[in-house]
Amino acid sequence: MSELRLMKGNEAIAEAAIRCGADGYFGYPITPQSEVMERLMELRPWESTGMVVLQAESEVASINMLYGGAGCGKRVMTSSSSPGISLMQEGLSYMAGAELPCLVVNVVRGGPGLGTIQPSQSDYFQSVKGGGHGDYKLIVLAPASVQEMADFVELGFDLAFKYRNPALILSDGMIGQMMEKVELKPQQKRWTDEEVEKMHPWATTGKPASRDYNIITSVELDSEAHEVFNNKLQVKYREMEEKEVRFETTDVEDAEYLIVAYGSSARISAAAIEILRDKGIKVGLLRPITLYPFPTKEIQRLGAKMKGILSVEMSSGQMVEDVRLAIEGKVKVEHFGRYGGVIPSPDEVADALEQKLIGG
């Protein structure tokens, strides 16, 4: 049975993980996302679904536990916030290189360094450009509500297994901490070991006499062979770019100006658009839901009709680079952001659009 509940975004992640039949969560406490593991420990899913929940000794250990679990074909996940996600970059690179699926949730806080525990979107580059060493991408989903926090857990797992690649939910401290109504899906069964062995013949499940032994690895010392492998990854990324782009548009039909914003910034921008429309300024919103693959084509198509585009982010200007790459200089693209843990108000966003695109 679906259930309507009021809860924090972080709690929704935990509830959705159990309900979608995740096999394991491995994490390390860090603000502002500790409720994810706290909620899981309260819910004791090992007694109901058999899901494993373990507090690891570090984020480095957590992501490597994901490697081990994913290598067995299991649906495993972790959550953390910016400094912890930085520690996981090595493991994510290895998982991309070993073609292992997993789900990572980043409830972003302001950096650099220890920074602040307040919300931010300053991990965009790290998330969408790879993050660790080597040529690889993560599948990046950007929730803008508690409902999407819950929904993207299952979506993230599905995409991760479809492409055998890590998926990342790029949220922030605001979405993680705020409470909203959320519809939770009914409990689904976890995959049995037999199902895993059938669905994921690549997994290390113990070598039966019927097959050769499986090796999960990212090492290839023959550079020609390694280029061939890298090409295989690139083909996979092109396929994602073709098939998996997700976005949402609002008020774009008559718009003369476009705001591009994701997650928390998209919600603030939606309120800013109401203020601007009350003044007679026709503004629309394009909200990327997948940040990788990025909605480049849609921004190109919509952007061409606009007098100006504003990228609104809680960073000093990261996604704006991808918007500009999409627009190729044909339309003016400006950035507005508050950062270091500061959340902009709708009025600030509305003022910025007027000043930067229309002229004060």
Add this chain to the structure above:
Amino acid sequence: MSVLIEDIKKAENLVHKKSSVLTDKVMHYCPGCSHGVVHKLLAEVIEEMGIQDKTIGVAPVGCSVFIYNYLAIDWQEAAHGRAPALGTAISRLRPDRFVVTYQGDGDLAAIGTAETIHACNRGENMVMIFINNGIYGMTGGQMAPTTLEGMKASTCPFGRDPQTDGNPLKITEIVAQLPGTNFVTRQAVHSAAAVRRTKKAIRKAFEKQKEKTGTSFVEVVSTCSSGWKMNPVDSNNWMEENMFPFYPLGDIKDV
């Protein structure tokens, strides 16, 4: 009188048989290296226990990174030092399987110290095999956490000086103190008798896993002829004279 080979190839004349768990790939190890012997023992134990289909191995970074080419069991190749973290998840998500990690000294006792200590302290149900030759072999002979005082390496070319380079780490004694370990032993493979004892220790570590009472830890003090810049015979002698006094052989814990 000529003897036909077919007359000799009889079961009663068989003195050695390659383990069916070992593949036919030619090992890349240097002459005198201990890895090949320990690989063989591990393969024999897995074969003799009949657990080839139930064992999942975790390979390290270091000379034995390609152990997965030599033993026909399912393998995961870990990032440097992280094998116990992988093993933790494998063991918890597949408690019906035997999990074995195989690591060198740099992997297990330097970069992966935290993963080693915490996996053993939680008592993860897995066998951990630790090859200690006091040097980084694969990267070309740099100082390891277990390099002896005065021992030369490319990053301590005048010998390890504890004043500047720190002290050699007895990680096995540390691991033995943790409540999560059920069997901790230190062995070597420098003689036929030692090889037999090491095989018994590996077998015991795997048998212990049937109890699900924690981590079984087998250190093998090993030679690295290339890293030590000695021939294999001198390496064995040097190990006996210098490594064994600091890393004494025998069971450290058995509960």
